[in-house]
Amino acid sequence: MEAPEFPPVAAENDTAMMQIIDDDYQFIESLPAAMRKWKFVDRGFDFNVVSILGSQSSGKSTLLNLLFGTTFPEMDAHIGRQQTTRGLWIAPCHEAAALVMDVEGTDSKERGELHMNFERKSALFSLALSEVLMVNMWSNDVGRYQASNYGLLKNVLDLHLQLFQEEGCRTLLLFVLRDHSKRMTTAELLTGSLRKDMENIWSDLVKPEKFKNSSVTDFFDLEFAVLPHKEYAEDEFLQCVGDLRKRFEDKSGEGIFKRDYKKNIPADGFNAYASKIWETIMSNKDVDIPTQKEMLATYRCEEISDEVYQPVGEQFAVWRAAVASGQLVPNFGKRAQELIDGALAKYDSPASRYVAQVRNKKRHMLESRMMTDASSLYQIQLDSLSTSTTAEFKRQMKAFSSLSALDAAQQFGRAVTSVRDQCLSTFAEKAAEARMPAASWSFDDAQASLSTMLNDEVAALRSTTVKLMTEGFKDVLAESLGELVAEQINRSGDGMWDVIRSALEENVQNACSTVLSKCAHGLDASDQEISDWTNAVRAAAVGCVKEKMTESIRFLPLKMVKRFESTFKFDANRIPRVWTADTDVTALFMEARKQGETLLELYSHLRLSDDFAADPAAVILAASRVADIKDQYESDIQPIFKETLEIQRRNNAEFRIPLWVYPVILFLGFNELILVLTSPL
């Protein structure tokens, strides 16, 4: 007959009981929620686990319910034997501060081969987790080695040896002997005999060498509870159960739960641990408790670390967003420190219950994860602080650029130093404020590179200032020299170059002494720089002269012709010449031509130094151009020469009166002479 299903009492009725290993021996991952609901999850180590093993339908669930106020399903005598605990159930008992596990009974024959394995597996599981293991037995079975309980006991001792030999962990084996009748035997005899049986089983076990001579009590405390028949001696039964219950609830240290039995699984890691152990058992691997605990520690410490990190990560994200937009987090250092310290404290309290080596490692990882976040945020803030400081420096220096070039140069050093120093010290102040007190962060590098950045700015600004200043001098020179040169060109006199040369020297001298007295100090100029300036100013002055000269070249041919004419056509008193037969036109022409050509010489080179002829930069007119102008000049003056010769010839023809004419003139009178002379025309 198919076994009728047990009604799912647990969840709906808030009976606070749940299955952790189901009918198919699978682990059910529903404990964490239940632990929270039972308010067990925050208990740390402040709880015990008690399990019960024993044959099927031996009143185990009934007993647990009476002892711990749990509601494990009990077999209803009226329905039949098959209704019994399947798998493994768990329920809380606040009075005893315990998690109570009710385990499917042994000898569930109808479950076959699968169940045979389950017996051993559930015993191993219970042993790994429980401080107290109750073994439920019929009193009659004591001494009956063939009874299934003895097989179970052998298993328990064997498995315990596997599990805890390295740990040195004791477990309390609490034998509950059911249906005891004083008429058969006394409780003392019964328990004495069972104790002996245990010793025998222990000594028959195949033990590791080092435990060869050990006794069962080296690993177990053995206690006994002898209960009368539940039906036939109900009052006594209840009395005994009540006494036992008190012993479970006794927290004075004299009760059943003692410190020695601690398996040291924290409440918040219980599910993970139990699940891992079951997984290991099911995969038929050896359960190695230290490894299991280390795994649990790793798992839980990571979980705690993640939980603790979450709000920290969120806060860092908020800050990161602010920082990305160029803001600084006010008081970042102090706040980040508080955040990290708070998180570590939050980690420490639950993590303290796990294997020290693991929890310390995970703590270190958590800390460095947070420190990395904080440090990267700090770096970003340093960068934007550098950027804003540089911008502020530029802003302040802009005001400076409204000064005249000369004033700017004069005040340069002082202004730059004070603004730069102020910027650097503001940077240092803010960078120090953003630094976490406990961190070994340094802003030296950032400050150094900011300093370099500002110095680059200063250098750029300085070169602009120098350039403006030099330009300014050029303008002044162009004005003062330009006028003088123009005047000299106008004159184009012999001493032209001497005048220009000395004016140039004077101007250069003036400009340089201004630079020296006013700006050299402000710009902290080197000797080299001063000599460069002097050269630049001189070059500017020379340039200015050359420009003027070059400009005037287009009038040169005209000027030459004019000069030629003024020499050729006028005498020293600027009286126009009369071209008589006696006038030596050719000599005058040659002389005048030379005078014109002198101008060409005057304009062909800048004669600002003695060795101008060797200086290619002094050339104003290239040789070819000189030749062109000369040709032009020649072709301009030749017609004048010819014309003049013609005039002379005519003059001679008109005015050469033969000697014999004079007496005739005297004789005939002037009018007649005119008539004679004009008649042939």
Ligand code: GDP
């Ligand atoms: P379990 O399978 O070991 O959990 O056994 P149950 O608690 O379901 O009980 C099985 C049956 O035994 C029920 O009918 C109970 O009423 C009965 N029972 C409970 N306690 C005792 C006891 O101390 N002595 C006897 N003889 N029967 C009991």
Ligand code: MG
């Ligand atoms: Mg049961």
